[in-house]
Amino acid sequence: MSLVATRERLAVDRRPDAPPAPQARADRTDRSAAPPAPAGLPAPLLQISGVSLEYRTRERVVRATHRIDLDVYAADRFVLLGPSGCGKSTLLKAVAGFHPPVEGEIRLGGETVRGPGPDRIVVFQEFDQLPPWKTVAQNVAFPLRAAGLAGRREAEARARHYIDKVGLTAFADSYPHQLSGGMKQRVAIARALATQPKVLLMDEPFAALDALTRRKMQEELLALWEEVRFTLLFVTHSIEEALVVGNRVALLSPHPGRVRSEVNSHAFTLSDIGSRDFQAAVQRLHGRLFEAGPEPVTAAR
Numbered sequence: 001m002s003l004v005a006t007r008e009r010l011a012v013d014r015r016p017d018a019p020p021a022p023q024a025r026a027d028r029t030d031r032s033a034a035p036p037a038p039a040g041l042p043a044p045l046l047q048i049s050g051v052s053l054e055y056r057t058r059e060r061v062v063r064a065t066h067r068i069d070l071d072v073y074a075a076d077r078f079v080l081l082g083p084s085g086c087g088k089s090t091l092l093k094a095v096a097g098f099h100p101p102v103e104g105e106i107r108l109g110g111e112t113v114r115g116p117g118p119d120r121i122v123v124f125q126e127f128d129q130l131p132p133w134k135t136v137a138q139n140v141a142f143p144l145r146a147a148g149l150a151g152r153r154e155a156e157a158r159a160r161h162y163i164d165k166v167g168l169t170a171f172a173d174s175y176p177h178q179l180s181g182g183m184k185q186r187v188a189i190a191r192a193l194a195t196q197p198k199v200l201l202m203d204e205p206f207a208a209l210d211a212l213t214r215r216k217m218q219e220e221l222l223a224l225w226e227e228v229r230f231t232l233l234f235v236t237h238s239i240e241e242a243l244v245v246g247n248r249v250a251l252l253s254p255h256p257g258r259v260r261s262e263v264n265s266h267a268f269t270l271s272d273i274g275s276r277d278f279q280a281a282v283q284r285l286h287g288r289l290f291e292a293g294p295e296p297v298t299a300a301r
């Protein structure tokens with residue numbers, strides 16, 4: 001059995017109340033060093049260990065996630081699936097380095113995440129994430145220059161390469177207002193991939209698109225992944241999208257988000273939608289997402 005297959009087998013149905021999988025950490029209080037990967041398994045690229053996230057205002061404290069544990073491996077298409085308000089975006093922001101945990105730790109490539117960096121790029125849901133005064137090519141090249149990842153010529157070449165990959169060669173010199181919503185999202189994806197991040201973070205990137213375009217974008221993302229094999233952390237509250245886009249799916253409970261269970265979804269592709277197996281998997285996940293969970297956590301003031 002290949003390493004990937006072994007890892008995926010371990011990921012199947014790992015519920016928090018199940019006995020720990022071999023890669024789960026026994027002692028989460030020792031954060032001085034990344035735990036060694038069990039023999040034969042690669043170390044996770046991204047480790048989210050006991051991560052609680054809060055918003056603090058003068059009046060109150062809102063706990064967005066509660067003690068989340070997740071391991072994401074290189075080339076995973078890892079999906080965070082959960083109801084509105086369960087903390088998916090907040091967790092993504094924490095991985096991006098914009099929202100420090102109140103407890104727990106996030107490690108990328110063994111290093112603790114302490115702030116934003118060009119090794120993590122976020123693609124958001126909104127279509128207006130591109131500066132309107134820059135052309136498509138300038139939009140894609142800009143972060144490469146700004147982060148000092150490439151000189152002018154190399155940035156331009158890399159931008160054209162990824163613009164080509166997302167099928168927008170003919171629009172490289174157009175401005176965002178000349179593009180449709182789906183095309184703008186393609187530019188945002190090209191811009192993110194051009195920086196060759198360790199993890200591509202996507203927060204419901206297709207949610208604002210019509211159903212047909214959304215399906216097409218999912219297809220394109222998977223085709224791009226086949227080619228580039230980037231590591232993806234993808235947020236959605238669509239069960240179907242999670243099963244199609246992800247090879248692994250973490251189900252989060254309603255607010256505050258905790259990991260309910262983790263399922264292996266690598267068996268499904270877009271062509272499975274509508275099949276009996278796919279519909280049965282959707283029903284299973286639906287049941288699991290909405291089953292009664294533990295008592296809500298109230299954050300201390």
Ligand SMILES: Nc1ncnc2c1ncn2[C@@H]1O[C@H](COP(=O)(O)OP(=O)(O)OP(=O)(O)O)[C@@H](O)[C@H]1O
Nearest residue numbers: 055062064083084085086087088089090091237255
């Ligand atoms: N800036 C903020 N100040 C205070 N509370 C916030 C803030 N942003 C989010 N929250 C709260 O944190 C919790 C998690 O929010 P978050 O946006 O991460 O949820 P989500 O799972 O991404 O939801 P959705 O699917 O609707 O996008 C929610 O209860 C929300 O009300």
Ligand SMILES: [Mg+2]
Nearest residue numbers: 088089090203
């Ligand atoms: Mg959100």
